[in-house]
Every structure is written in structure tokens, then in C-alpha cells.
Amino acid sequence: MSALWSSLAASTGAVATTLIGVFAGSVVSRKAQDRHWVRDKVAATCARVLRESSSVLVSLSEMESSRPDSVPQGVARPTTIDWRPWNEALSMVNLVADKDIAEAAHALDEQIWRLHTVVKRGLTPEESWFTLRSRVEAAQNDFITTARRQLSLAGDPLQRFSGRPAPDDPIWTS
Numbered sequence: 001m002s003a004l005w006s007s008l009a010a011s012t013g014a015v016a017t018t019l020i021g022v023f024a025g026s027v028v029s030r031k032a033q034d035r036h037w038v039r040d041k042v043a044a045t046c047a048r049v050l051r052e053s054s055s056v057l058v059s060l061s062e063m064e065s066s067r068p069d070s071v072p073q074g075v076a077r078p079t080t081i082d083w084r085p086w087n088e089a090l091s092m093v094n095l096v097a098d099k100d101i102a103e104a105a106h107a108l109d110e111q112i113w114r115l116h117t118v119v120k121r122g123l124t125p126e127e128s129w130f131t132l133r134s135r136v137e138a139a140q141n142d143f144i145t146t147a148r149r150q151l152s153l154a155g156d157p158l159q160r161f162s163g164r165p166a167p168d169d170p171i172w173t174s
Contacts, residue, residue: 038096039151045092046147049105050140052089056081056112057136064119064129081116104146108139 059081086109093105115132123129165171 041096042101043151045089045096046101046151048089049093049143052086053108053112053140056086057133060115060119064123098150100146101150104143108136108143111136111139
């Protein structure tokens with residue numbers, strides 16, 4: 001009889017250990033899948049912020065370069081920018097990204113709105129498009145740096161963000 005109880009206890013212990021192992025494994029696996037899903041969603045959202053901010057910057061450039069000479073300085077012109085994709089990208093950042101990435105996106109948004117306000121009223125002779133644009137690009141670069149800290153496996157900071165020559169490079173004056 002004691003052999004029967006020993007065998008039953010050993011079998012019950014083996015089943016319980018197996019079930020605990022399966023449960024623990026599924027919890028660990030689920031958490032890893034959730035982390036991967038969130039990381040992928042944040043990466044896609046960051047890419048969307050960069051794509052949409054670049055699109056807005058191009059639209060602002062087109063608005064400024066097509067400014068008719070007949071519009072007096074200080075007179076607001078209607079904007080032709082579709083802000084919906086940019087606002088959707090910001091909303092996604094607010095939804096899925098951590099605080100640092102969201103704050104970097106908000107700083108980028110602020111620089112875009114500042115540039116938009118200037119372009120809408122018209123640049124004064126003292127204002128340089130390249131200087132104004134560089135503030136948005138600096139905010140984009142800060143956003144990239146912040147996102148890389150969280151998303152990049154290496155996490156190393158970039159030394160350059162594009163291959164474009166610097167504004168003081170002689171190529172621009174030739």
C-alpha cells in the first residue's frame with residue numbers, strides 16, 4: 001500500500017511540476033511577446049513621426065518658395081498643408097511611446113508650428129529660411145537620438161543625421 005501511495009505522490013508531483021513549468025513558461029513568453037509588440041509599435045510610430053515631420057517641412061518649403069510678391073508682408077496667406085497625418089503621428093506617439101520620446105516629439109511639433117507661423121506671415125528680410133528650417137531639423141535629430149536610446153540595440157549616438165553638406169560649406173556658394 002505504501003508503494004501505491006509513493007507512486008501516486010510521485011506522479012502527482014510530476015504532473016504539478018509540469019503544469020507549473022508550462023504556466024511559468026507561458027507567462028514569460030507572453031511578456032516577451034508583449035515587449036516585442038510594444039517595441040515594434042513604438043519603432044513604427046517613431047518612423048511615422050519622422051516621415052510626417054519631413055512631409056510638413058517640405059510643404060512649408062513649398063509654401064515659402066511659392067510666396068507671391070504681390071502679397072504684402074504681414075498679410076496671412078492660407079495654408080495648404082494637410083495637418084491630419086502629422087497630428088495622427090503625434091497622437092500615436094502619445095499613445096504608445098515613453099515620456100522621453102513623446103517629449104521629443106512635442107519639441108519637434110513646437111518647432112514646426114513656429115516655422116509655420118513665420119512662413120504663413122512671410123519671412124522678413126532678416127529671417128533666413130535655412131536658419132529657420134535648421135531649428136526643425138535639430139528637433140528631428142533630437143527626436144532620433146531619443147528614440148535610438150530606447151529602440152536601438154547598440155544605442156550608440158549618431159555623429160551625423162544626413163549626408164547634406166553643412167550650411168557654411170563652399171558648395172552652397174558656388
